[in-house]
Amino acid sequence: xxxxxxxxxxxxxxxxxxxxxxxxxxxxxxxxxxxxxxxxxxxxxxxxxxxxxxxxxxxxxxxxxxxxxxxxxxxxxxxxxxxxxxxxxxxxxxxxxxxxxxxxxxxxxxxxxxxxxxxxxxxxxxxxxxxxxxxxxxxxxxxxxxxxxxxxxxxxxxxxxxxxxxxxxxxxxxxxxxxxxxxxxxxxxxxxxxxxxxxxxxxxxxxxxxxxxxx
Amino acid sequence: xxxxxxxxxxxxxxxxxxxxxxxxxxxxxxxxxxxxxxxxxxxxxxxxxxxxxxxxxxxxxxxxxxxxxxxxxxxxxxxxxxxxxxxxxxxxxxxxxxxxxxxxxxxxxxxxxxxxxxxxxxxxxxxxxxxxxxxxxxxxxxxxxxxxxxxxxxxxxxxxxxxxxxxxxxxxxxxxxxxxxxxxxxxxxxxxxxxxxxxxxxxxxxxxxxxxxxxxxxxxxxxxxxxxxxxxxxxxxxxxxxxxxxxxxxxxxxxxxxxxxxxxxxxxxxxxxxxxxxxxxxxxxxxxxxxxxxxxxxxxxxxxxxxxxxxxxxxxxxxxxxxxxxxxxxxxxxxxxxxxxxxxxxxxxxxxxxxxxxxxxxxxxxxxxxxxxxxxxxxxxxxxxxxxx
Numbered sequence: 001x002x003x004x005x006x007x008x009x010x011x012x013x014x015x016x017x018x019x020x021x022x023x024x025x026x027x028x029x030x031x032x033x034x035x036x037x038x039x040x041x042x043x044x045x046x047x048x049x050x051x052x053x054x055x056x057x058x059x060x061x062x063x064x065x066x067x068x069x070x071x072x073x074x075x076x077x078x079x080x081x082x083x084x085x086x087x088x089x090x091x092x093x094x095x096x097x098x099x100x101x102x103x104x105x106x107x108x109x110x111x112x113x114x115x116x117x118x119x120x121x122x123x124x125x126x127x128x129x130x131x132x133x134x135x136x137x138x139x140x141x142x143x144x145x146x147x148x149x150x151x152x153x154x155x156x157x158x159x160x161x162x163x164x165x166x167x168x169x170x171x172x173x174x175x176x177x178x179x180x181x182x183x184x185x186x187x188x189x190x191x192x193x194x195x196x197x198x199x200x201x202x203x204x205x206x207x208x209x210x211x212x213x214x215x
Numbered sequence: 216x217x218x219x220x221x222x223x224x225x226x227x228x229x230x231x232x233x234x235x236x237x238x239x240x241x242x243x244x245x246x247x248x249x250x251x252x253x254x255x256x257x258x259x260x261x262x263x264x265x266x267x268x269x270x271x272x273x274x275x276x277x278x279x280x281x282x283x284x285x286x287x288x289x290x291x292x293x294x295x296x297x298x299x300x301x302x303x304x305x306x307x308x309x310x311x312x313x314x315x316x317x318x319x320x321x322x323x324x325x326x327x328x329x330x331x332x333x334x335x336x337x338x339x340x341x342x343x344x345x346x347x348x349x350x351x352x353x354x355x356x357x358x359x360x361x362x363x364x365x366x367x368x369x370x371x372x373x374x375x376x377x378x379x380x381x382x383x384x385x386x387x388x389x390x391x392x393x394x395x396x397x398x399x400x401x402x403x404x405x406x407x408x409x410x411x412x413x414x415x416x417x418x419x420x421x422x423x424x425x426x427x428x429x430x431x432x433x434x435x436x437x438x439x440x441x442x443x444x445x446x447x448x449x450x451x452x453x454x455x456x457x458x459x460x461x462x463x464x465x466x467x468x469x470x471x472x473x474x475x476x477x478x479x480x481x482x483x484x485x486x487x488x489x490x491x492x493x494x495x496x497x498x499x500x501x502x503x504x505x506x507x508x509x510x511x512x513x514x515x516x517x518x519x520x521x522x523x524x525x526x527x528x529x530x531x532x533x534x535x536x537x538x539x540x541x542x543x544x545x546x547x548x549x550x551x552x553x554x555x556x557x558x559x560x561x562x563x564x565x566x567x568x569x570x571x572x573x574x575x576x577x578x579x580x581x582x583x584x585x586x587x588x589x590x591x592x593x594x595x596x597x598x599x600x601x602x603x604x
Contacts, residue, residue: 012229050324116371119379119386141325143370143379145386 046096047112047123050140056100059127059136060107063100071095076203083166083199088192095200100127108135111201115193118182119143124193126161132202133165137194144186151176151183152190161194166202170195220522223494234490235530237483238580242534242572244476247542249568252469256462267341268313269431270440270453272299272424294420299449303424308439311427313338316408318415320382329380331404333411341425344396350374351391354407359390361405367392378404383414424449480579483530487583491523495591507596519588520581527580531573539564 049055056063073080074093081090098110109128114121120143127135137158142149151157160172170191173184224231274293294316303312316333339345339353351374354361360378362370367389372378378387387406395401412418426443428435433455440451495502502515542564 050326114371116376119377120370120372141322143381145379145381145384 047114049098049110049112049125050123052098052110055110055125055127055138055140058138059110060100060102063102063107065101066098066110067101069097069099071097071201071204071208073200073204076200076207079203079207080200083203084196085192088196090196090200095197095204097201106130109201111197112140113193113197115189117142117144117186117189118148119145122186122190122193124190126194126197128198128201131165132198132205133163134161134194134198137161137190145182147180148183148186151178151180152186157187161191164194164198166195166199216518216521217525220518220525223498223522224490224526227490227493230490230493231526234483234486234526235533237479237486238527238530238576239533239537241476241479241483242531242576243537243541244472244479244534245572245575246535246538246564246568247545248469248472248476249571250538250542250565251546252465253565253567255465259458259461267343268311268425268427268454269436270426270428270443270451271457272303272426272443272446272449272451274422275448275450294417294422295424295449296447297419297421299446300421300424302446303426303443306439306442308428308430308435308442309426310429311337311340311425313341313425313427314408314421315423315425316411316415316417316420317422318411318417320380329404330402331380331406331411331414333406333408335408338408338425341427342400344398345400346394346396348374348392348394351393353390355390356388357407357410358385358387359407360387361391361393362389363393363401363403363405364395365401366404380414385410385414480576483576484579484583487523487526487580488587490526491519491584491587492590494522495519495587499594502591502594503596506594512592515594516588516592519591520584523580523584523588524577527576527583528573530580531576534576535564535569535572538569 052066056066072094073090077090077093081088084090095111098112099106100108100110108130109132110125111128112123112125114123116122121141122139122144123141125138125140127137129135139149139153139158142153144153157172157175160175161170164170171188172191173187176183176187178184272295274295276293297314300312300314303309306312314335315338318331318333320329320331322329336353348364351361362372362378367373370378372389372392374389374391376389378389379385380387393400406414409418412420426439428439436453436455440453443449443451506512506515
């Protein structure tokens, strides 16, 4: 009798756990987008990716879904700082990167980041290929005035970042056909932001891959 | 006795467990509601006292809505003429009249709204809870801005930085950044009053005026309110009235939720009744033997009643534990929807509330156990032993 009761209890517990897992993983209103656990969305370095569907269509037209991955940087801090300019202030210990998938296989990554512009925060979205070279850069939010947005946020300027990797020269100020000091300063900030994403991710992922290879 | 009761209850762990779960949920809900009610009232009183004002002048319309929006730094559909401020300042009973102009700029792409609040020195004096971060200072020109802590973090600004408003084409210099206060101030952009009025094309208009009296006694408040009520285009809302309205709103909501809790309690009661009654029926022979070997009717009655009390008190205790652990989460979930939500967190479990909930559930448990205990006490040993159970 006691055994049968225990069995019923175990079955009920299993059903409850299964139901809880099912509810947690239930598809959202946008079924193509796969979220991920183990991320604190209120963390200081977390910047929302505001238009994932639209950006995915622009950056990776054939991609079907994405999932959030957290790459911890703490261990690689000295190497990252060595590869960046002395003025770079590394204030985050992790990169929140969206792994873009096509039929379950990764085709690249998208990383949104907030950088300090002259007139307020600028949120950039950087798309990287699987080999961690820049595919595209876009601006998802800024407070900058037109004298800056006209020059810097246009596709013909941002397209100069395409193909750059962690060893490239990110200084694009020579590409600007303006002498506006605010535009030049913002271009530098923008380049530093894009470079920091590429360097941080490359250093961390290469080290992780190297370590896994040794195992 | 307790050992026997526990042993009896443990014979049917699933049934007892489910009864305990039902009771715990009712107890947790009851404890949280009672605690929230008490903590909300005290926190809201503290918040309003801290503002150091006794009344607000708001544009014609719903005075409570107007005052609540002004207090939360939200916009109003209408505005006050600046002449209302001059009249209020001249009133002999008024110690300080602080004008505010609030406007919103929705940023649809970002799913947020920039709230710009225009204030003058008198209004800043009333914000006694403001604490500046190092390097900050007050307004030092028409184009200076003070940022709430969240606004500064979102815009990555610090004192001395520039801040541009693309929608109104205005460039500001960040004069100060406030430390986190837990109030709606954290997400606001504060600018000089005149700048705000110009920026949004409403020179000479105000959203609200906060009034501090020289003598905040009730008769003085009433007399001043009656005088200020005569200002054209304005209406007066005293904070006592507002507090009353907020507490009434909360009381209505509390009554509704209390009704749900009572239903949950009644369901749990039936569950206790069912558990104890089933115990009596299942153990008829055992109880008959106990009667046959000399246990009195009263003894049997007490034993069954105690079983009911043990289940209900255990349920209540589990419920309080649940409220203590999950109450914070519930408070965070409810906090944004409270009118004039207090700046500080609401204590999830108070001793009073826990004692009240335990007492109510214990009384309910006693009620639920009376009939089964009475049935048990009336068992006749010979008749009971003849039953084929």
